Amino acid sequence: MLPYGRQSIADDDVRAVAEVLRGDWLTTGPAVRAFEAELARWTGGVPCVSVTSGTAALHVAYVAAGVKAGDDVVTTPMTFVATAATAALLGARVVFADVEPDTANLDPEAARAAVTPRTRVIAAVDYAGHPADHDGLREVADGAGALLLDDAAHSIGSLHRGRPVGSLADLTTFSFFPTKTVTTAEGGAVAAADPGLLDRAARFRNHGLVREPALQRDPGHGGWHQEVHTFGLNYRLPDVLCALGLSQLRRLAQFRARRAALVARYNAMLAQVPGLALPPRRPYADPSWHLYPVRVLGGRRREVYDRMREAGIGVQVNYIPAYWHPVFEDLGYRRGMCPNAEAYYARQLSLPLYPDLTDTDQDRVVETLTKILR
Numbered sequence: 548m549l550p551y552g553r554q555s556i557a558d559d560d561v562r563a564v565a566e567v568l569r570g571d572w573l574t575t576g577p578a579v580r581a582f583e584a585e586l587a588r589w590t591g592g593v594p595c596v597s598v599t600s601g602t603a604a605l606h607v608a609y610v611a612a613g614v615k616a617g618d619d620v621v622t623t624p625m626t627f628v629a630t631a632a633t634a635a636l637l638g639a640r641v642v643f644a645d646v647e648p649d650t651a652n653l654d655p656e657a658a659r660a661a662v663t664p665r666t667r668v669i670a671a672v673d674y675a676g677h678p679a680d681h682d683g684l685r686e687v688a689d690g691a692g693a694l695l696l697d698d699a700a701h702s703i704g705s706l707h708r709g710r711p712v713g714s715l716a717d718l719t720t721f722s723f724f725p726t727k728t729v730t731t732a733e734g735g736a737v738a739a740a741d742p743g744l745l746d747r748a749a750r751f752r753n754h755g756l757v758r759e760p761a762l763q764r765d766p767g768h769g770g771w772h773q774e775v776h777t778f779g780l781n782y783r784l785p786d787v788l789c790a791l792g793l794s795q796l797r798r799l800a801q802f803r804a805r806r807a808a809l810v811a812r813y814n815a816m817l818a819q820v821p822g823l824a825l826p827p828r829r830p831y832a833d834p835s836w837h838l839y840p841v842r843v844l845g846g847r848r849r850e851v852y853d854r855m856r857e858a859g860i861g862v863q864v865n866y867i868p869a870y871w872h873p874v875f876e877d878l879g880y881r882r883g884m885c886p887n888a889e890a891y892y893a894r895q896l897s898l899p900l901y902p903d904l905t906d907t908d909q910d911r912v913v914e915t916l917t918k919i920l921r
C-alpha cells in the first residue's frame with residue numbers, strides 16, 4: 548500500500564544516530580542543543596525547546612501561556628484532537644471557531660466572534676502546511692489580550708509574507724512524527740521569542756527543576772542542590788532522537804522543494820478532473836506542504852476513499868472535526884457548530900505526499916483517481 552505520508556531516512560540520518568549511540572550521552576547531551584539551534588535557523592532565530600512529541604509541545608505551550616481552569620482557548624476544529632485536548636486537560640474551556648471553507652484554516656472573523664475576556668490563547672493550525680491568516684489572527688489576539696499559538700505540526704519551513712513559521716505567533720509548536728515533514732520518530736518542539744514563555748516551557752519539560760543557584764530559594768546546600776518551584780513533567784527529547792532531527796533539518800530545504808514539485812504536478816495533472824476541488828494557495832503563503840488535501844464533490848468522498856484503498860493507494864482523511872469526538876460530545880458540544888469545517892470534512896481526502904514518492908507512483912495515484920471520477 549502506498550502510504551499518504553512517510554519519513555525519508557538517508558544514510559546520513561542513520562550515521563548521525565549511530566554516532567550518538569556509541570557516544571557518552573543517550574539523553575540530554577550536546578545533540579539536544581545542536582538540534583534546537585538548527586531548528587531556530589528555520590524559525591527566523593526564535594529560540595526553541597525540544598520535547599517528546601507535538602502533543603507534549605502543545606501541553607508545554609499552554610502551560611507556558613498560563614492556561615488554567617476558567618480560561619478559554621479558541622481554536623479550529625480542523626485539526627488533530629491534541630490541539631484541543633491538551634488545553635482541555637489543563638481545565639480550559641475549548642471554544643471552536645469555524646475555518647475558511649477552502650484553506651480549512653481558522654477564520655479570523657470567526658475567531659473574533661468567539662473571543663471573550665476569558666480568552667487566554669487563540670490556537671491556529673497551518674493546515675496542510677499552508678500558513679493561516681496570521682495578520683488577521685494577530686489583530687484578533689491583540690484586541691482580545693490573548694496570546695497567539697501556532698500549531699505548526701504541518702508547516703515547518705513555511706513562510707507567511709516572507710516570514711518563517713515560528714516567528715509569526717507568540718508560541719509555535721512543532722511535531723516530528725514520521726508522517727510530518729521532519730521526523731525524530733517521536734518528537735516535538737516549542738518556539739517562543741519571549742524569554743518568560745520560553746523559560747516556563749523549558750522548565751516544565753524538565754520537572755520544573757531550578758538548577759541556577761541565583762534563582763533558588765535555599766541555595767546553600769551544595770553543588771547537588773536543585774529545587775522545584777512549579778510542577779512539571781519529563782518531556783525531554785533524547786540526544787539519540789535530536790541527532791536524527793539535526794540530520795533531518797539539514798535535509799529540510801530538499802524536502803520542501805520535493806514536496807513543492809509533487810504539489811505542482813498534482814495541481815497540473817488534476818486541474819481538469821471533474822468533481823474535485825484542489826487546495827488553494829493565498830498570495831501571502833509560501834507553504835512547505837505536509838498534506839495534499841483535495842475535496843471530492845458530489846457526495847463521493849467515501850466511495851473514492853474505498854476505491855483508492857482497494858487499488859493499494861493509502862489515502863487518508865484529515866480530520867474529523869475535533870468536537871465530533873465523543874469526549875467533546877459528552878461535554879455538550881453539538882454537530883452543526885462549525886458548518887465550514889463540517890462541509891470540508893465531508894469532502895476531504897489526502898493524497899500521498901512525501902519526498903520519496905516517485906513521479907511514477909504519483910502518476911498511478913492520478914490515473915486511479917481520474918478513472919474513478921470520470
Ligand SMILES: *Cc1c(COP(=O)(O)O)cnc(C)c1O
Nearest residue numbers: 600601602627629700722723724
Ligand atoms: C501530528 C499533529 C499533532 C500531534 O503531534 P504528535 O507528535 O503526533 O504528538 C498535533 N497537531 C497537529 C495539527 C498534528 O498534525
